[in-house]
Amino acid sequence: MKLYGDFTKDDWIKALNIKEDAIPKSFILHGQWDHEWNLSTWKDILKQEQWIPSWNAIVGEYNVNKVGFANVFGGPIAAAxxxxxAVLGTETFIQTGYFGxxxxxxxxxxxxxxxAAEMEDGVSQWYVPNKKPVLANQQLVEEAVKYVDVKLNFTLFARFLFTLLLKKCSFDFSSDDFPLLHHHESLPHDEVSDLKSLW
Structure with missing residues (x-):
């Protein structure tokens, strides 16, 4: 008899009674208590080609991609x-929610x-022993920071232009209307000055 940790891809395919094309390319692990509501919502999102791997998970199709969703709470249930x-071949795991x-x-x-992450969840040390903390991929971190910064700058600038347009129409505006723009650290100082000079 094999133990859980010794199961291969073929063992899992047999245990879950699925075909290989039912394996999702990505899986969302969502940490939140309200599992009933979350699963109900994701059952509506992943309507196509749907199957249920366990009580807290669902796999289906979204924009022609196989996607999995599981409501998890705590390291052990997320790891399960x-x-x-991961053994079945899912390539991407996305963690959302407020657990952790x-x-x-x-x-x-x-x-x-x-x-970085401290390995104090009761599970991680079995996968990467004698290593704590575990560092994130630096290139991925830098790309994520860049992406968020661009989005934030764009949102602030769009708000600024929209407010400026409204104020111009009513002939009543001042630079005090944009305190967030003045103090946003990710905008270089000269860009902030250029924006202020527009009025």
Missing amino acids: IAHRF GLSHEVQYGDILIVT
């Missing part, structure tokens, strides 16, 4: 899904770009 599908958050200040919509 991630391990199985270390601060009450973090709110929905906040973007965290993780540079």
Whole structure:
């Protein structure tokens, strides 16, 4: 008899009674308590070619891609899904939700770009023994920072232009209307000055 950790791809395909083309290319591991609502929502999103690998997970098709979703809470339950599908050949795992958050200040919509993780979840040390913390891929971190910064600058600039347009139409505006723009650290100082000079 094989133990869980010894299962191969073929063993999992047989245990789950699936064909190879049912394996998702990417899997979302969502950390949140409200599993019923989350699973119901994702059942609507992943309607095509749907199958249920376990009580807290669903696999289906989205824009012709096979995608998996699991509602997980805590390292062990996240690992149970991630391990199985990593062995099956799923290439990308995306973690969302607030589990693993270390601060009450973090709110929905906040973007965290993780540079390192402490292995204190009760699971990680079995996959990468004697290593803590684990560092994120530096190139990936830099690309993520760049992407978020560009999006944030674009959003701020778009808000600025829209507000400026409204103020111009009503002939009533001042630079005090844009405090976020003045203090946004990721805009170089000379760009902020150029924007201010528009009025």
